[in-house]
Amino acid sequence: MNSPDPATEQEFQRLCEFLYRRTGLLFTETKRYYVERRMFERMSATGSGSFANYFARLRSNVNGEVEQLINALTVNETYFYREEHQLQCLTSDLLKERLKAKPRGQGIRIWSVPCSTGEEPYSIAIWLLENWPEVDHHHIEIIGSDIDTRVIEAAREGYFGKRALMRLSPDLVAKYFIDLGDEQWRILDSLRESVRFTPVNLAEPGGTGLHGKFDVIFCRNVLIYFDDASRRAAAENLYENLEPGGFLCLGHSESMSRISPLFDVCRYSDAIVYQRPLETRNA
Amino acid sequence: MPEAQKARALVVDDAGLVRAYYRDILERHGYHVEEALNGVEAMEKLLQASFDFIILDVNMPRMDGITFLKTLRRQALPLASIPAIVVSTESETHDISDARAAGANHYLIKPLREGSLVQYAALLSGKAA
């Protein structure tokens, strides 16, 4: 099959607008090549001969095409130190801000939701131990949650393959993992015991209250799969689970702008994050 | 004109055809145009790049134009001082006073004509019309 013609300006914009309205994923002109490649893959996989054919299929969500395209665009894969720039932002800005706002001696609580098989919450733990000089002065509680109880069990067990560790230096692997041979590693017991894993349904109204309030929540690449009503409920849950002034980190290309006006947008050198306002203001 | 010297406009409107219409006109008159679909997205864009002026609709989902403008005017300088043209439909006279109170520099009525869009864009960007 010949490779399809590049999408026209108007086609690209229509696709982006559709994705944004439907999922909250926001791609700009700089991501055009990337988005087009993924779209052509999906066109080829579905046997769509033209942009218009494919777009019609997408709009009617034939065989879950919206989810298929989201999967292709977000690379639905989890590994240690994914989106390192957000971890950088955590230690260079977010934790400082939170400590300024909190009474002395109060601990820091961080939530990774959904946590999948544990790569993200464990990454946060390792990153803090390695990159935050103040780590010894504070109590830090990390919780990982997911709707899928099988992945939670796997996260608690803490076994990982080579792909999951690909971004970690050999030094870090040696320091925090036991090499079991056969390209299998297990994360140290001390880390397994310090991160708590729980089941949660983010889209159930009020379904997350028992988890308490957090200083920072990582919630990457999940809201994009929800419908409008579930997204609203999830955004309100996340708002409730944040301390006033607490921060919410979404996935790369994900934007809160299509989902909820509850949060303030904050720009730091390493990332755009969302903040629960310190106090409720009346408009 | 080299891209770097162009005045930069942020067009904020939920309607894709309205944005396309403004873009078409402004680009023909030598402006660089970026778009946002509502107030929250506009705020994200403004935090990532600088703009010379904003063209802003009132009725938009997630964050309406008036709320956006109030939020913008509470930010630190120079962000807070970016000039904004608010555009809305004729019958919403109450919006005019709300927009002024929220910090709109000008208030125009839809549907916008090319002439008035270009005139106000030139005024706000300090470009001779």
Next chain:
Amino acid sequence: MPLIRKDPEDSPPSPPVSSDLIADLQSPSSEARWSAARQLAKDRANVGHLGRALGKEADPRVREALFTGLAQIQTPDAIAAILPHIRSDDAAMRAGALDALGAAPQAVENSIPALLRDPDPDVRILVCDIVRRLPGPIATRHLCALLKAETHPNVCGAAVEALSEVGNETALPVLAKCADRFASEPFLLFSINTASERITGDGRPGGSQSA
């Protein structure tokens, strides 16, 4: 090791009683009102309380929670509690109502023909945005019925906008007639051209890529 783990206590706190929550909707604390709104939204019997609170609520975040709750309940009385607010003088309130209705477009569908005949053009404009979230053929039917008789250029603009995304070929003759009626409105002509090109392109087997 600075990382700590706190396992939860055995029994979760018991949920608050409904009558307390209803009283909390009037609390001076927006925190308490927010939390009451969210708890009450779990039971559709509370639609009346949520609707009345919405009419008096000034805090935008509490309003958001009330709108979300009503949109999730989706019963005719929940939709009826949201609808009046698309006429609000407050732009934030209109946006909130529109988003809430947009999250439950199927539940609003019965009200749509009447809303598209509303004497207030602003209402007709906003309702076009709800219609665009319905399945394509249904949306096209509603929007074409509106466009055939609509005299207000901004309402036509909103209908054309929605058709440009969800319309099918049955809209093309209606769009062409509309262009004739508004030959002196450059924005509408631009919109109708673009929308017609998109619809034509999508209907052709070879797609919208022109030679």
